[in-house]
Amino acid sequence: MARKKHKGSIDEEETSRDIMKYKSELEDVDFAVYKFVDEGLNIHTTSNKGFRKVPIIWAGSERAHNIKNTEINRDLVGMVDLPIISVERDSIKKTDASRVIPYAKLDPHGDVRGGSYTINRVIRQDKTSNFANADAFRRKKQQNYPLYKFKENKKVVYETLTIPIPIYIDIGYKIVLRTEYQEQMNDLVTPFIRASNAHKRVYIGHNANKYEAFIQEDYAMSNNISNYQTDERKYETAITMNVFGYLIGDGKNQLRPRVVRRENAVQIRFARERVITQDGEDDEIRF
Numbered sequence: 001m002a003r004k005k006h007k008g009s010i011d012e013e014e015t016s017r018d019i020m021k022y023k024s025e026l027e028d029v030d031f032a033v034y035k036f037v038d039e040g041l042n043i044h045t046t047s048n049k050g051f052r053k054v055p056i057i058w059a060g061s062e063r064a065h066n067i068k069n070t071e072i073n074r075d076l077v078g079m080v081d082l083p084i085i086s087v088e089r090d091s092i093k094k095t096d097a098s099r100v101i102p103y104a105k106l107d108p109h110g111d112v113r114g115g116s117y118t119i120n121r122v123i124r125q126d127k128t129s130n131f132a133n134a135d136a137f138r139r140k141k142q143q144n145y146p147l148y149k150f151k152e153n154k155k156v157v158y159e160t161l162t163i164p165i166p167i168y169i170d171i172g173y174k175i176v177l178r179t180e181y182q183e184q185m186n187d188l189v190t191p192f193i194r195a196s197n198a199h200k201r202v203y204i205g206h207n208a209n210k211y212e213a214f215i216q217e218d219y220a221m222s223n224n225i226s227n228y229q230t231d232e233r234k235y236e237t238a239i240t241m242n243v244f245g246y247l248i249g250d251g252k253n254q255l256r257p258r259v260v261r262r263e264n265a266v267q268i269r270f271a272r273e274r275v276i277t278q279d280g281e282d283d284e285i286r287f
Helices: 026-041 063-068 125-141 182-195
Strands: 044-047 050-053 056-058 084-093 117-123 158-163 167-179 201-206 209-221 235-247 260-263
Touching: 026 056, 026 084, 026 167, 026 182, 026 201, 026 209, 026 235, 044 182, 167 182, 182 209, 182 235
Parallel strands: 056 084
Antiparallel strands: 044 050, 084 167, 117 158, 158 260, 167 235, 201 209, 209 235
8 A cells, every 4th residue: 555655645545454465566576586486496506515505696686785695605705606596677568468367458437546446345234234223223213113024224335445457567587597517507407497397387476466477498508618718617597587467556656545445325315404494303305
């Protein structure tokens, strides 16, 4: 749920009533890719320190954070010890071809709160019972009304939840594997090839969001083992992953509520001027 940060914001929903299930931002897709490489594949290999897990570096984080990361080993001059895996987001494309479910271009509601797509509709038990109790109390005061007679309550209050329409995007990620030895590179590349089985699609997720990711079939290798120069020997393989993600809302720049709650009207009353018509307090027109 967006917060009211500046004058003119119309976000009036309480944060405690927010539904995080219907929240999807760019960071959620980034977390999904990182968790897939870090926890889903869980790649291990043998190094001079034994059989250990290969550390994962998010290339978009601050350099100071990477240096202070205790899971990444560095030498005396600050260079990262290999093997290592780095993940980087390198492209975002908004296109109709990236949608993965039947899609409709819906405009938001015309009121100030917005909301385009209905996600839930439930009965408000408290307000519905208030109308039922009021009608029962009014009938009880009427003369010759049988108390055992039951009347169906047609004044049902529904609460409808709407969210902004999801915007589907194609996000490209570059995963780079760096090792010192060919055997280590074999250990790192094999899980990526096997993860998608006989095709190239895998499912990744973060929180309640699920995305389709496609590991491209080209594994570009750029090794420097054949030049025999003074540079540090390394094996490097770049893997491209395309994720069909979706965005719900504008994140921290959301002015309107991301999850809009509306209630239907069940009773309409028109008050008349009692001074002119000489009506009593109970002579209002009800529908």
